[in-house]
Amino acid sequence: MERISTGIEELDRKLSGGYPANKVTLITGIAGSGKTIFGIHFIYKNCLEGRKCMIIATEETPEDILYQASLLGRDLTPYYKSGQLIMENILENRSEMIGQTRYGFKPESLDIEIPNLIELIHEGTECLVVDNIGTFALRVSTKKLRDQFDALNYLVRKRGCTALLIMDESAYNITHQLAEYSVYGSIRLLVRENSYLGKMERYLSIPKMRSTPISPEMSLFEITSEGINIRESGGGSLA
């Protein structure tokens, strides 16, 4: 199976080369666990490799994303300027469309449903990040949500995209972790106290990755000014 680099060397190694090409991988975790930064690694690496990339964001503006990326030593600006990287902020566009100021805008009027996201994806997009798909998941029934996820997965694959769907922990839990069933792979980010050392640590686990041999061990990682740094799993650090 073809793989597309995650932009994180150690993660590529764990995933037999990267995210499965032309499939959907889900990333979940609490606020601040590093989800958006995983997205930035993926997009930056694939911009470098000449792929057409797109970020559909609900919480951050393109400027926010460019700034965060630059702080991690990943300058996305040239790719954004050249059009190789396209960024859409859905909340902003919607608020302009319905003629309201940003301050008067209510998220409840965001009536885009998950399969409609596909219409936003530009022709020829090879790598896609949707951050945060949880925004669309909260106002539909469980049955409908399952159908919508299946439809999105089907459509993304048909388009030939390799997609990273980012979902916040609360939407993930409220929707009974349904998203996990339709996607090809899933990565969970955790922040936990290491009571031995008396400090908080970041962990990554890969509960699901079809066609990929994966160790169930959690991996410790750090976020630094150079981005995500995954420690080689020895497994012992939670002991």
Ligand SMILES: Nc1ncnc2c1ncn2[C@@H]1O[C@H](COP(=O)(O)OP(=O)(O)O)[C@@H](O)[C@H]1O
């Ligand atoms: N240069 C940095 N050094 C250390 N930590 C950083 C750096 N940049 C960001 N972080 C950490 O990354 C976290 C945010 O990651 P982010 O991907 O935005 O989280 P999420 O999208 O899951 O809410 C912040 O809580 C911050 O602590």
Ligand SMILES: [Mg+2]
């Ligand atoms: Mg985020």
